[in-house]
Amino acid sequence: MLSNTAAGQAQQFSDPELAAIVDSAHRMGRKVTAHAHGVDGINAFLRAGGDSIEHGTYLDADSVALFKKNGAYLVPTLMAGDFVYRIATGPNNFLTPAQTTKALDAGPKMLAMARRAHEGGVKIAFGTDTGVSAHGDNAGEFALLVKAGLTPLEAIQTATVNAAAHFDLSAEIGSLAPGKAADLIAVSGDPLSDVTVLQAVKAVIKAGAVVKP
Numbered sequence: 482m483l484s485n486t487a488a489g490q491a492q493q494f495s496d497p498e499l500a501a502i503v504d505s506a507h508r509m510g511r512k513v514t515a516h517a518h519g520v521d522g523i524n525a526f527l528r529a530g531g532d533s534i535e536h537g538t539y540l541d542a543d544s545v546a547l548f549k550k551n552g553a554y555l556v557p558t559l560m561a562g563d564f565v566y567r568i569a570t571g572p573n574n575f576l577t578p579a580q581t582t583k584a585l586d587a588g589p590k591m592l593a594m595a596r597r598a599h600e601g602g603v604k605i606a607f608g609t610d611t612g613v614s615a616h617g618d619n620a621g622e623f624a625l626l627v628k629a630g631l632t633p634l635e636a637i638q639t640a641t642v643n644a645a646a647h648f649d650l651s652a653e654i655g656s657l658a659p660g661k662a663a664d665l666i667a668v669s670g671d672p673l674s675d676v677t678v679l680q681a682v683k684a685v686i687k688a689g690a691v692v693k694p
């Protein structure tokens with residue numbers, strides 16, 4: 482999407498290459514994900530058995546069925562679409578013409594994409610593609626997930642129980658239970674009524690120790 486070329490939305494790896502990548506990763510006990518906007522690439526990767534898609538911008542009904550068949554996760558990275566669209570339409574657009582064309586088309590599609598996937602029953606994990614938007618702003622993704630139709634609790638779960646499950650780390654992190662890592666944040670207010678309170682973290686507790694009072 483941000484390659485300086487008027488291309489990049491189509492499938493880039495061949496089907497045999499995707500099969501080799503997925504099979505090799507799985508033989509090593511690894512998950513394998515694809516950074517994919519275009520529907521051809523998304524569906525080819527999911528047909529090859531991939532475990533998650535980052536972005537998913539142009540996914541369709543076949544994609545939704547493939548996600549569910551694989552138990553694959555979608556990481557919608559709504560902040561990336563939101564950011565590039567704001568830059569492309571703003572007074573200080575630093576994107577090249579090729580990037581701008583793609584940003585104007587893809588950016589506005591991402592909320593509807595996440596809504597379609599969520600309503601279709603696709604599992605969603607939290608991710609931002611930060612580096613596109615600014616480091617430190619990551620929690621802005623929660624509000625965008627809510628805009629896409631997730632409840633605040635479902636949005637929080639994308640970053641906790643779902644992300645841990647996606648990484649096969651549910652025994653250690655993702656929820657609070659005896660024996661798990663005591664990694665917590667504290668905010669002022671109730672994120673279940675206003676998820677944007679997660680954008681102002683008041684305290685950080687890592688492995689049971691306060692690291693940011």
Ligand SMILES: [Zn+2]
Nearest residue numbers: 516536561610
């Ligand atoms: Zn990206």
